[in-house]
Amino acid sequence: SAVISQKPSRDICQRGTSLTIQCQVDSQVTMMFWYRQQPGQSLTLIATANQGSEATYESGFVIDKFPISRPNLTFSTLTVSNMSPEDSSIYLCSAQDTSGGYEQYFGPGTRLTVT
Amino acid sequence: QKEVEQNSGPLSVPEGAIASLNCTYSDRGSQSFFWYRQYSGKSPELIMSIYSNGDKEDGRFTAQLNKASQYVSLLIRDSQPSDSATYLCAVLSGSRLTFGEGTQLTVNP
Secondary structure, three states: OOOEEEEOOEEEEOOOOOEEEEEEEOOOOOEEEEEEEOOOOOEEEEEEEOOOOOOEEOOOOOOOOOOEEEEEOOEEEEEEOOOOHHHOEEEEEEEEOOOOOOOEEEOOOEEEEEO | OOOEEEOOOOEEEEOOOOEEEEEEEOOOOOOEEEEEEEOOOOOOEEEEEEOOOEEEEEOOEEEEEEOOOOEEEEEEOOOOHHHOEEEEEEEEEOOEEEEOOOEEEEEEO
């Protein structure tokens, strides 16, 4: 299974600022994803990070607010822009294992608090 | 109707008992099904995947899939206190993974 790391693990940010979260996978993967998990809730898919093309966003999420980069097959970033307290959440990166089935593995997450 | 629904819980079982977690899904075209375990403050950890009807066993865990009924379950035999966590059912449609709300399991010593 893929091993995924994220940076930063947590941050406290002021409203109106932006934070970029990095996700690194230890092997090349075709599909990478970004999720949000709000306290006490399940995971919501923000977007699929496509290598070499624009990310595919889910309903309710837009590129201006959550720009995503995918420069290669092992790395992606998610930026949370112009933050408000409602953006306080855990942001999770995942990668889909392409060696066999369709399992997705998750990074440790980034806990974001916006004040 | 939610795309993926789980028994809401919380579920509490004594140590050594069988814990049964259930999940239904709405997209009949879904082909891949997963169970994740999430400890408090941690990210989800994949524990089981199942792709065809029937049972799949891995140690103390058994996943069951019935596509006709659009139903997936996870059985945990000989439950241990270390199994106490939230269990998330996830269904893959295309490349999109949709999660249920999760079932919180507590195993009492």
